[in-house]
Amino acid sequence: xxxxxxxxxxxxxxxxxxxxxxxxxxxxxxxxxxxxxxxxxxxxxxxxxxxxxxxxxxxxxxxxxxxxxxxxxxxxxxxxxxxxxxxxxxxxxxxxxxxxxxxxxxxxxxxxxxxxxxxxxxxxxxxxxxxxxxxxxxxxxxxxxxxxxxxxxxxxxxxxxxxxxxxxxxxxxxxxxxxxxxxxxxxxxxxxxxxxxxxxxxxxxxxxxxxxxxxxxxxxxxxxxxxxxxxxxxxxxxxxxxxxxxxxxxxxxxxxxxxxxxxxxxxxxxxxxxxxxxxxxxxxxxxxxxxxxxxxxxxxxxxxxxxxxxxxxxxxxxxxxxxxxxxxxxxxxxxxxxxxxxxxxxxxxxxxxxxxxxxxxxxxxxxxxxxxxxxxxxxxxxxxxxxxxxxxxxxxxxxxxxxxxxxxxxxxxxxxxxxxxxxxxxxxxxxxxxxxxxxxxxxxxxxxxxxxxxxxxxxxxxx
Numbered sequence: 001x002x003x004x005x006x007x008x009x010x011x012x013x014x015x016x017x018x019x020x021x022x023x024x025x026x027x028x029x030x031x032x033x034x035x036x037x038x039x040x041x042x043x044x045x046x047x048x049x050x051x052x053x054x055x056x057x058x059x060x061x062x063x064x065x066x067x068x069x070x071x072x073x074x075x076x077x078x079x080x081x082x083x084x085x086x087x088x089x090x091x092x093x094x095x096x097x098x099x100x101x102x103x104x105x106x107x108x109x110x111x112x113x114x115x116x117x118x119x120x121x122x123x124x125x126x127x128x129x130x131x132x133x134x135x136x137x138x139x140x141x142x143x144x145x146x147x148x149x150x151x152x153x154x155x156x157x158x159x160x161x162x163x164x165x166x167x168x169x170x171x172x173x174x175x176x177x178x179x180x181x182x183x184x185x186x187x188x189x190x191x192x193x194x195x196x197x198x199x200x201x202x203x204x205x206x207x208x209x210x211x212x213x214x215x216x217x218x219x220x221x222x223x224x225x226x227x228x229x230x231x232x233x234x235x236x237x238x239x240x241x242x243x244x245x246x247x248x249x250x251x252x253x254x255x256x257x258x259x260x261x262x263x264x265x266x267x268x269x270x271x272x273x274x275x276x277x278x279x280x281x282x283x284x285x286x287x288x289x290x291x292x293x294x295x296x297x298x299x300x301x302x303x304x305x306x307x308x309x310x311x312x313x314x315x316x317x318x319x320x321x322x323x324x325x326x327x328x329x330x331x332x333x334x335x336x337x338x339x340x341x342x343x344x345x346x347x348x349x350x351x352x353x354x355x356x357x358x359x360x361x362x363x364x365x366x367x368x369x370x371x372x373x374x375x376x377x378x379x380x381x382x383x384x385x386x387x388x389x390x391x392x393x394x395x396x397x398x399x400x401x402x403x404x405x406x407x408x409x410x411x412x413x414x415x416x417x418x419x420x421x422x423x424x425x426x427x428x429x430x431x432x433x434x435x436x437x438x439x440x441x442x443x444x445x446x447x448x449x450x451x452x453x454x455x456x457x458x459x460x461x462x463x
Contacts (some may be wrong), residue, residue, distance in 0.1 A: 006222075007163025009300045010085055010307040010372070014320040018296045021165050022323075025292035028169040030285065040281045042183045044347045047193050049274045052347065054134035054194060056277025057127050057266065060143055060258040063112045067251030069106045071152035074298075075244020076102070077157035078381060079236075081299050082446055084162055085306025091236075093225045098236040099154055102244075104191070107150040114143025125259065126266045128273075134194045141195060145202025152209035155216060160299055162222060171211040179204035246386040253393025257400035257425070264404045265418055272415050275355035278346035283363060285368065286335060289327040292406040293320055294374030301382025305446045317379050317437065324371035335364035359419045366423035369430035376433035384445035388436055395432050399425030 009017050044052040076099045083091040118139045119132075127135050156168035179200050186196025216223040259312075266277045297320045304312045335342075339357030347353060380388055403424050407417030 006084075007165075009163060009303045010309060010312070013390075014300065014312065014316045015322075018133060018300060018316065018319055018323065020294070021160075021163065021296040021299065022289075022292045024165040024169045025160070025288055025295050028165070028172045029288035029292050031169075031173050032288075037414035038180050038183055040278060040346055041171035042187050043194065043197055043357045044274070044278065046187055049347055049349055049352060050131050050270060051134050051194055052277055053128075053270050053273040054131035054416050055138050055197065056273060056280065057125065057131065057135045057140045057262065058142070059277070060262045061121055061125070061139060061253055062114075062166070064252055064255035064259065065110050065152070066146065066149060067255050068248045069103060069110060069146065070153055071246075071248025071251050072102055072106055072240060072244035073099075073150065073154045073157040074247045074381065075242075075386065076154065076240050078243050078298065078302050078384060078386070079163040079239055080158050080161035081302025081382065082384065083301060085303035087307075089222065090229075092222050093229050094233050094236050095240070096158055096223065097225060097230050098233050098240055099158065100230055102237055103150050103154045104147070106182055107147040110150075111143050111146045114146065115140050120145070126263055128266065128270065130270070138198045141198035145205055146177070148202055148205040148209045152205055153213060155209070155212050157214075159216065160295055162220075162296065163299060163303070165295075167215060167220070168212055171208045171215070174211065175204040175208035199285065241385050243384060246389045247381060250386075250389035253390070254396045257397040258398070261400045261404050261418065261421060262386070264408060271349065271351045272355060272418075274347060274349070274352045275343075275359060276418065278343055278352070279356045279363075280360040281346065282335075282342050282360060283422075286331055286364075286367065287374075289376040290371040293323055293327070294378035296320075297375055298378040298382035301379050302384075305383050310443060313379065313383065317375065318352070320375045320379075321372070324368065324375050328368040328371055332364050332366055335360050335367075343378055355415065358416070362416060362419040363422055366426045369423075369427040372430040373426060373433055376437045378432065378441050380433070381438055383442040385436075385442035386445075388441075390428065392429060394432055394434075395429045398433055399428045 007017065007021060009021075028341060040052060040055065041056050076095060080092055080095050085094060118136050121134050122132060122139065152168075152172075159165075159167050182200035182203060183197055186192045186200050190196060192199065262276075266272055297316060300316045301313050304316070339360035340353060342360060343356040344351040346356075370421075377389070377392060380386075400421055403421040404417065407413055407420055408415065413420065
């Protein structure tokens with residue numbers, strides 16, 4: 001079995017393994033956020049600030065609609081990493097085939113919901129009439145491309161579960177540069193405005209999905225699947241749903257909490273909405289080291305849980321916490337002192353720049369608890385403790401819903417309560433997740449205990 005497309009994380013130094021996995025992931029995530037930022041920059045600079053607000057008003061809605069597919073992809077990755085750690089080629093390949101059926105169905109449902117109910121959802125969000133048409137256009141086009149986004153995330157999740165964080169990176173970088181070129185072509189040359197930005201994104205996602213799938217089939221040994229394994233496996237599909245659905249619900253709850261905060265933001269004038277959108281784009285970029293580290297932690301945990309090596313899981317958590325401290329310390333001064341420059345990349349309206357720069361300063365003070373959400377949550381998810389994930393999402397809802405309106409109602413806080421709410425929610429969620437890890441309840445949640453996997457393989461290999 002060729003090893004250049006896999007990484008066995010059950011042996012070797014945890015810190016070295018995590019860094020080797022995290023760095024390609026980080027580069028890939030930065031490029032992924034790059035095309036979100038480029039969308040915002042091009043819309044803000046070459047269309048209008050109102051158009052930027054329209055694009056931003058759909059962010060939480062899109063995340064909510066995509067969260068089912070993303071959660072299922074995560075669940076499939078968890079199962080894959082545990083079976084890989086347990087040493088079962090057969091179960092890994094059956095998980096891959098099962099994922100095709102599960103993710104295809106999910107993407108179709110999300111596309112239909114997003115396209116049909118776009119207008120009703122945006123109106124329920126109190127989206128201002130002046131930006132409603134642009135917001136609806138962006139939302140419907142983006143939802144039409146859900147299959148491409150889910151396909152790329154699904155295969156990337158499986159590859160990363162096997163320790164391969166480089167293959168998804170290659171095609172994501174290609175798609176990112178393609179997206180930038182198409183953005184400029186569709187907006188500046190064809191003058192397609194918001195439609196052009198959304199259309200450029202889905203074409204780029206299509207290229208990334210097709211390229212990574214073809215490469216995996218041709219080059220990756222685990223994707224050379226015999227025809228006999230393509231029959232739907234009801235047991236594994238149920239496992240994918242059982243592990244992935246709580247993560248999807250967690251993402252949905254997080255998105256609902258963001259929608260609740262967006263609704264509060266929409267009650268202010270368009271300059272606040274534009275500032276919130278631009279600052280949020282930068283915040284997504286800041287989260288990428290934590291997101292990359294979290295994916296490494298989930299893969300590391302899943303493989304070692306599958307190999308029944310609990311002490312290595314604990315060592316991995318300690319190494320990831322140290323990296324979280326270092327990432328937070330590195331990003332804090334950039335965000336705190338560079339907010340004005342950052343905002344000028346998105347817009348040129350002085351009031352929007354001023355508000356956004358102050359907002360970035362506020363949230364930068366909470367980077368460490370934000371990072372610990374990713375570390376602790378992904379240890380739990382990698383171990384298969386995904387039922388807690390729903391509770392984790394509930395805490396985010398409690399934080400954003402519970403803090404937003406009271407804080408923005410305080411006269412001397414006003415609009416700044418929006419970003420204080422974000423920081424306090426990170427602190428609450430990160431603290432509770434760390435307490436869950438400390439309880440040790442994650443240790444017996446694996447779906448891939450070595451003895452059980454051996455019995456399953458023997459059963460499937462019987463004539």
